[in-house]
Amino acid sequence: MATGPNGSRPEPLFLRACRGEETEATPIWLMRQAGRYLPEYRALRERVGFLDLCRRSDLAAQVTVDAARRLGVDAAIVFADLLLVLEPLGLEVEFGPIEGPIIRNPLREGADVERLREMDAPSTLRAVYETVRLSRAALPAGVPLIGFCGAPFTVGAYAIEGRGSRDFAQAKAFIYRDPGAWHALAAHLVRGLTDYLNAQIDAGAHAVQVFDSWVGCLGPADYRSFVLPHTRALIRGLRPGVPVIHFGTGNPALVAGMAEAGGEVVGLDHRSDLAGVRARLGARAVQGNLDPAVLLADRPAVIERATGVLEANGGRPGHVFNLGHGVLPETPVDNVLALVDHVRAWRPAR
Amino acid sequence: MATGPNGSRPEPLFLRACRGEETEATPIWLMRQAGRYLPEYRALRERVGFLDLCRRSDLAAQVTVDAARRLGVDAAIVFADLLLVLEPLGLEVEFGPIEGPIIRNPLREGADVERLREMDAPSTLRAVYETVRLSRAALPAGVPLIGFCGAPFTVGAYAIEGRGSRDFAQAKAFIYRDPGAWHALAAHLVRGLTDYLNAQIDAGAHAVQVFDSWVGCLGPADYRSFVLPHTRALIRGLRPGVPVIHFGTGNPALVAGMAEAGGEVVGLDHRSDLAGVRARLGARAVQGNLDPAVLLADRPAVIERATGVLEANGGRPGHVFNLGHGVLPETPVDNVLALVDHVRAWRPAR
Numbered sequence: 001m002a003t004g005p006n007g008s009r010p011e012p013l014f015l016r017a018c019r020g021e022e023t024e025a026t027p028i029w030l031m032r033q034a035g036r037y038l039p040e041y042r043a044l045r046e047r048v049g050f051l052d053l054c055r056r057s058d059l060a061a062q063v064t065v066d067a068a069r070r071l072g073v074d075a076a077i078v079f080a081d082l083l084l085v086l087e088p089l090g091l092e093v094e095f096g097p098i099e100g101p102i103i104r105n106p107l108r109e110g111a112d113v114e115r116l117r118e119m120d121a122p123s124t125l126r127a128v129y130e131t132v133r134l135s136r137a138a139l140p141a142g143v144p145l146i147g148f149c150g151a152p153f154t155v156g157a158y159a160i161e162g163r164g165s166r167d168f169a170q171a172k173a174f175i176y177r178d179p180g181a182w183h184a185l186a187a188h189l190v191r192g193l194t195d196y197l198n199a200q201i202d203a204g205a206h207a208v209q210v211f212d213s214w215v216g217c218l219g220p221a222d223y224r225s226f227v228l229p230h231t232r233a234l235i236r237g238l239r240p241g242v243p244v245i246h247f248g249t250g251n252p253a254l255v256a257g258m259a260e261a262g263g264e265v266v267g268l269d270h271r272s273d274l275a276g277v278r279a280r281l282g283a284r285a286v287q288g289n290l291d292p293a294v295l296l297a298d299r300p301a302v303i304e305r306a307t308g309v310l311e312a313n314g315g316r317p318g319h320v321f322n323l324g325h326g327v328l329p330e331t332p333v334d335n336v337l338a339l340v341d342h343v344r345a346w347r348p349a350r
Numbered sequence: 351m352a353t354g355p356n357g358s359r360p361e362p363l364f365l366r367a368c369r370g371e372e373t374e375a376t377p378i379w380l381m382r383q384a385g386r387y388l389p390e391y392r393a394l395r396e397r398v399g400f401l402d403l404c405r406r407s408d409l410a411a412q413v414t415v416d417a418a419r420r421l422g423v424d425a426a427i428v429f430a431d432l433l434l435v436l437e438p439l440g441l442e443v444e445f446g447p448i449e450g451p452i453i454r455n456p457l458r459e460g461a462d463v464e465r466l467r468e469m470d471a472p473s474t475l476r477a478v479y480e481t482v483r484l485s486r487a488a489l490p491a492g493v494p495l496i497g498f499c500g501a502p503f504t505v506g507a508y509a510i511e512g513r514g515s516r517d518f519a520q521a522k523a524f525i526y527r528d529p530g531a532w533h534a535l536a537a538h539l540v541r542g543l544t545d546y547l548n549a550q551i552d553a554g555a556h557a558v559q560v561f562d563s564w565v566g567c568l569g570p571a572d573y574r575s576f577v578l579p580h581t582r583a584l585i586r587g588l589r590p591g592v593p594v595i596h597f598g599t600g601n602p603a604l605v606a607g608m609a610e611a612g613g614e615v616v617g618l619d620h621r622s623d624l625a626g627v628r629a630r631l632g633a634r635a636v637q638g639n640l641d642p643a644v645l646l647a648d649r650p651a652v653i654e655r656a657t658g659v660l661e662a663n664g665g666r667p668g669h670v671f672n673l674g675h676g677v678l679p680e681t682p683v684d685n686v687l688a689l690v691d692h693v694r695a696w697r698p699a700r
Contacts, residue, residue: 166516169678173646176655219641219674220623221658251621253602271601273570291569296523305526308571324569328519 012142014074018207018243018265020285020318026310027074028343029146030336031247032326034067034079038333041067051095054080055127061134068143071340075144075207078135078200080128082150082211083158085189085196088124090117091159106162107174110181119192122199129203136204146245147205149197151212152189152230156182158214168217175226186230194237201239209245210234210263216250223257235262245287249325252277259284270324274312285318290339292323295331299338306342315348362492364424368557368593368615370635370668376660377424378693379496380686381597382676384417384429388683391417401445404430405477411484418493421690425494425557428485428550430478432500432561433508435539435546438474440467441509449513456512457524460531469542472549479553486554496595497555499547501562502539502580506532508564518567525576536580544587551589559595560584560613566600573607585612595637599675602627609634620674624662635668640689642673645681649688656692665698 010016014027036042041063045053053059060079068076083101086093092104107113119125136145150158157171158164165171175182197208215227235244247267248258259266259281268277268288278286294305306321313319321343327336360366364377386392391413395403403409410429418426433451436443442454457463469475486495500508507521508514515521525532547558565577585594597617598608609616609631618627618638628636644655656671663669671693677686 167643167675167678169643169646169680172641172643176644176647176651216621219620219639220626221662222641250600251602253621253623253626270569271566271603273603276570276603289569291522291572293517293519293522294526296519297526301526312571325517328517330519 009141012074012144012206014144014320015206015243017318017320018245018285020264020283022317026313026319026321026343026346028321028340029068029073029075029077030071030323030327031077033071033073033077033336034063035327036329037327037331037336038067038070049095050081054084057127057130057134060127060131061138064131064135064145065138068139071336072344073143073340075146076135076139077146077148077209078128078132078205080131080148082148082154082213084125084128085119085121085149085155085192086159088117088119088121089159089192090115100164101158103159103162107160107185109174110178113181113185113188116185116188118188119196121192121196125196125199128196129199132200132203132205144206145204146207146209147197147200148209148211149193151210151215151227151248152186152193152234153218153227154212154214155189155193156185157217159185168214172217172222175222179226182226186226187233190230190234190237193234197234198237198239201242205242207243207245208238209247209267212246212248212258214250215248215254216269218251218254220253220257223254228257228261231258231261245320247287256280265318265320267322268324274309275314278313278316283318285320286313287320287322289322289324292325292328292331295323295335295339296328299335302335302339303342306339307346310343310346310348359491362424362494362556364494364670365556365593367668367670368595368635370614370633372667376663376669376671376693376696378671378690379418379423379425379427380421380673380677381427383421383423383427383686384413385677386679387677387681387686388417388420399445400431404434407477407480407484410477410481411488414481414485414495415488418489421686422694423493423690425496426485426489427496427498427559428478428482428555430481430498432498432504432563434475434478435469435471435499435505435542436509438467438469438471439509439542440465451508451513453509453512457510457535459524460528463531463535463538466535466538468538469546471542471546475546475549478546479549482550482553482555494556495554496557496559497547497550498559498561499543501560501565501577501598502536502543502584503568503577504562504564505539505543506535507567509535518564522567522572525572529576532576536576537583540580540583540587543584547584548587548589551592555592557593557595558588559597559617562596562598562608564600565598565604566619568601568604570603570607573604578607578611581608581611595670597637606630615668615670617672618674622674624659625664628663628666633668635670636663637670637672639672639674642675642678642681645673645685645689646678649685652685652689653692656689657696660693660696660698
């Protein structure tokens with residue numbers, strides 16, 4: 001068993017699984033585990049707006065740590081938003097209550113890329129690093145902290161589209177029309193995002209997750225042309241020794257390309273066949289992939305379906321249990337607690 | 351070359367490609383080819399509401415035929431809506447201008463399934479068959495007419511969710527909570543949808559497409575448990591001799607299961623790797639799969655990308671060119687015309 005820096009305390013379960021090591025149990029954390037399904041989070045949000053919460057490091061750290069404690073999960077993820085990086089680029093963002101962030105001056109043509117500012121993440125996004133520091137200090141021993149950012153495609157597509165979208169058609173049309181401008185934009189984002197994640201690592205993040213939340217609107221050939229080189233550059237630019245989870249959603253046909261782009265752990269959504277992916281990716285660690293909608297059903301369904309995911313992994317080392325996407329707002333907390341208990345207690349049949 | 355019923359005129363290109371035969375060119379039609387991107391359609395819709403248009407067979411047939419003539423495509427598809435079948439089931443539907451149809455009394459628990467009426471499609475959906483008859487009579491010789499319906503999952507998920515959704519979480523929670531009620535619902539829908547498609551065939555449709563537009567929210571194991579048997583029952587219940595296109599969108603990991611469920615032609619969206627699918631499915635005909643967002647770019651991009659799809663197919667027989675999803679409303683008509691010309695003229699390198 002691996003040991004921590006002091007040579008005695010074992011490394012946390014989550015980090016060992018990220019490194020593909022055999023573990024005595026399957027670690028679990030949940031995307032959006034500190035979100036709207038928690039009554040204490042909703043109560044806080046009645047007093048504090050979303051963006052203010054991201055910027056108030058004391059409150060953001062409290063949300064981060066309280067959720068991890070309450071659920072008893074194996075990792076915490078810093079409370080922040082994928083799209084905090086837009087404003088430092090010179091994009092004017094409004095965080096609406098329902099439709100999500102809206103950009104008043106989205107990128108609409110190639111020339112717009114040239115007017116972007118450098119992100120200068122080390123100074124513009126200090127509140128996030130402070131949240132990392134405060135969270136790390138407050139977390140129980142053995143519960144590592146995950147930092148995160150959006151992948152270059154996801155951030156770039158949003159900067160073009162200007163709002164959430166089912167198909168990101170404007171973003172794709174931009175890419176098809178002016179591939180050179182797209183590559184310039186992606187390279188610009190990679191510079192900023194690399195600094196941003198490294199600053200989170202310097203502040204104390206034990207692992208980082210790169211979210212390619214919108215990439216599933218592309219096919220595999222476009223992924224290879226327009227996304228893979230940039231995500232790879234981002235991941236290669238990160239401090240060594242810190243596990244990287246590379247998560248994408250919406251298209252299982254991209255998993256091979258995502259694995260190639262990098263990351264110790266490939267994060268799968270619920271559309272993927274976990275057993276098939278593990279067979280194809282060999283020893284690579286994976287994260288996932290219970291459908292978040294299962295948590296809207298009842299406890300027996302949660303147990304049965306979670307068992308299905310664990311059995312699909314079949315006891316292979318290097319499995320971090322998670323949902324295929326974030327916890328849904330309508331999720332009963334008791335179902336989440338039942339899931340965490342079940343996964344922690346489960347052992348493969350011998 | 352195959353010949354028509356009179357033994358002299360060759361069968362239309364589209365039907366021969368659906369049957370997997372070698373053809374002298376690649377046939378093309380486009381999902382939503384008679385839609386909002388056409389100025390004449392928008393002009394008509396200023397006078398006539400969407401639902402009224404579906405029910406006015408003379409106008410619906412005009413829209414069907416005019417679009418096929420204007421574009422010079424190889425097939426027409428009857429103008430109608432996937433969700434016309436909801437009202438005959440006893441669901442109260444409002445077709446909103448932006449958010450799409452909203453069901454005032456969606457199915458929320460197992461017991462709700464029992465209150466559904468039989469669809470009785472032969473009498474409740476007569477306007478559609480009349481549109482089929484009028485369209486077929488008015489179409490140029492050699493341009494076959496496609497009838498269609500939603501697949502049982504897509505119609506059932508909408509009946510539960512009550513509106514469009516990014517993830518159909520309510521529908522999935524229903525399925526996970528009460529699989530028996532879901533199977534009863536799907537079987538109920540299969541009865542009605544089979545009658546509905548057969549009545550379209552009896553009225554003159556030369557081919558039919560089954561749209562599983564929302565199925566991509568599921569993973570492959572759920573597809574096999576909750577969808578495949580019902581779609582298979584629907585397809586097996588159809589009049590023999592009429593090609594069935596089985597289209598799904600949103601998850602390439604479902605393509606193997608969809609192919610197993612049936613249909614002479616498997617319809618792919620743009621997330622799939624066409625070359626890989628053809629290699630895996632053997633001689634099975636396929637339809638697809640240009641990203642509709644390409645048509646928002648410029649003409650050189652359209653030509654380059656369409657060539658990419660044709661080359662991915664690599665001259666294999668049994669390819670019907672189409673988009674991966676419907677034509678987007680913002681699409682310039684000239685780009686669509688350039689696409690159709692290019693595909694019709696393209697020949698594989700020898």
